[in-house]
Amino acid sequence: MSLSVLSRRGFLAAGLGATLLTLAACGGDEHKPAAGSAASPSAPAAGPWSFTDDRGKKLDLPKRPERIVAQVGAAAVLWDFGVRPIAVFGPHKLKDGSKDPQIGAVDLAGVETLGNVWDEFNVEKYISLQPELLVSGMYNGDTLWYVPEKSTATIEQAAPTLGVKLYGRSIPDLIARYGEVAASLGADLNAPAVTEAKAKFEAASKALVTPEAKQLKVVFMAGGPESLWIANFKDHIDVGYVKELGLDVVVPDKVDEAGYWETLSWENADKYKADVIFVDARAQSMQVPEMMKKPTFAQLPAVKAGQVYPWRAEQRYSYQGYAEMLEELSANLAKAKKL
Incomplete structure (x- = not known):
């Protein structure tokens, strides 16, 4: 590669x-x-x-x-x-x-x-x-x-x-x-499985951003041993979609030359304030228990409040897949509060 x-x-x-x-x-x-x-x-x-x-x-x-x-x-x-x-x-x-x-x-x-x-x-x-x-x-x-x-x-x-x-x-x-x-x-x-999934996706899209959820500042991120990455909504179309629906998503101000991310050192984990953190849940990304060993991450307000949830960063692009993802996002946002 x-x-x-x-x-x-x-x-x-x-x-x-x-x-x-x-x-x-x-x-x-x-x-x-x-x-x-x-x-x-x-x-x-x-x-x-x-x-x-x-x-x-x-x-x-x-x-x-x-x-x-x-x-x-x-x-x-x-x-x-x-x-x-x-x-x-x-x-x-x-x-x-x-x-x-x-x-x-x-x-x-x-x-x-x-x-x-x-x-x-x-x-x-x-x-x-x-x-x-x-x-x-x-x-x-x-x-x-x-x-x-x-x-x-x-x-x-x-x-x-x-x-x-x-x-x-x-x-x-x-x-x-x-x-x-x-x-x-x-x-x-027009098969029932497809039309029903499409209706479910559309309903989940409409239901994602409640008045309460709209008040929350959220960030989508991933982590590695030496750095963390803040997702740029313009390149991650799933993040772009929830932002389009009305979610207040952190927008990185210094995106890497190739796009997709802003790279930060763990020392700068607090650069962006957020009420909710969504962490890349894929196997190749550092998982939350490992991130918790980074003191700067563990001390973030969202982390201390337990408002860290999975981000399905490579969900399948079907009505079924995105209905599942949006419903999970909604459920987690409903548990969060403004910090």
Whole structure:
């Protein structure tokens, strides 16, 4: 992973900078491939298939692809829309063997796994699965997330790739875009599971910022051994969305050159005053018990008041995923008070 890519997205995959490649790889279980994507019976795969992705790349195939491989974030969204990939790559298992939240509702017993950490992608296994399409999000230009640069040419020779831009757009727009991808792959966007989840997401969005919650100053952050990071809402679209809904989010005044964060030393942990702290809950970020060992963090008013809650910083971009995230945020905000 190049330093330019690492700095662009921060530590989404590889930890908080080059020194935090801490998420251990878990060996992929061997499973029989799933039969293919779970397309609506009313949407036959016969006939030509065409789709233009967010790179402006037009994909044309003789028939709709069914043997789909997806990065875990994309796989989780497609699964919620009713499409069943045959294999996944990216963080899907934690060190204790349990599911990584990033994989969402995907049944890991029914899919092949090609890799669990950054730069781990079993190309030979991928080719052996005879994939018809690879789907991944893009955080950095047109770079497919978790597709190793050194293997890109070989991977793209095996099957077409489809990229979805995960930055510079609103959450509702991104979810809808994934819906377009899923629909092209045979998903029924009018299925009860989808329409009910959309209604739940819309209700959760409206309910997030109560009069009481509007009075709270909140900060979204992550931590590492030597530094902490304050999230910039313009680059983290989930933070941008809750700010758009009316939450009073701390805006860092000195964002790093590559965007996404302001980097602070732990000595400056009190630079921004906040009533509530939301901490990146992903495995590669320092967890709150470790942060509590930093005296400057432990003495923050929000910490002393017990108003520190998880931030699901890489929630899947589906109606189900964001309804869950917003409901959790609402529940935690309801417990907090102005300090």
